[in-house]
Amino acid sequence: xxxxxxxxxxxxxxxxxxxxxxxxxxxxxxxxxxxxxxxxxxxxxxxxxxxxxxxxxxxxxxxxxxxxxxxxxxxxxxxxxxxxxxxxxxxxxxxxxxxxxxxxxxxxxxxxxxxxxxxxxxxxxxxxxxxxxxxxxxxx
Numbered sequence: 001x002x003x004x005x006x007x008x009x010x011x012x013x014x015x016x017x018x019x020x021x022x023x024x025x026x027x028x029x030x031x032x033x034x035x036x037x038x039x040x041x042x043x044x045x046x047x048x049x050x051x052x053x054x055x056x057x058x059x060x061x062x063x064x065x066x067x068x069x070x071x072x073x074x075x076x077x078x079x080x081x082x083x084x085x086x087x088x089x090x091x092x093x094x095x096x097x098x099x100x101x102x103x104x105x106x107x108x109x110x111x112x113x114x115x116x117x118x119x120x121x122x123x124x125x126x127x128x129x130x131x132x133x134x135x136x137x138x139x140x
Contacts, residue, residue: 006081007069011062014120017050018058024051030116031093033100045093051118064124072127085123092122 017024024047031048035041052058073081096117104113 006073006078006085007065010065010069010085010120014050014052014058014062014065018052018055026051026053026116026118030118031096032116033097033104033113036097037101045090045097048093048116048118049089049120049123052120053118057119061120061124064127065120068124069127084127088123088126092126093117096122 029044029047029051031044032041036044052061069081069085072084076084100109100112100115103109
C-alpha cells in the first residue's frame, strides 16, 4: 500500500498548528480581505488555512482530509494531489477576498470585507467537488 504523504502531511500540519501552545491569535493570521487589500498582508491567504476555531472545526476539516483526500491521492497520485491542494487553496482564499472586495465596493455587504475566515474548509469543499465529479463520470 502506498504511503499517503500529502494527506498525512496536511493532517500533521493542521493538527500541529491547532495544538501549538497558546495558539495563534485569530486577528493576526485569519484571511481578512481588508487587511489583504489595504495592508498588503498576503501571508493571510496561507496562514488562515491552518488555523481552526475549535476542536469540532479541526475534526470536521481533517475528517475530509483523512478520507476524501486519501481517496483522491490513491487515484491520482501524490504530485497531482499536491497541485490540486495548492490550486484549490489559492482559489478559495483569493476568491473570498475578491468577492468581499466587490461586495464592499458595491455597498452590498460591507461586513464581509472586514470579517475573517480560517480553516481548510474551502480546500476540502473544492477537493470534494472534484472527487464527486470524478466519481459521477466513472458511474456513467
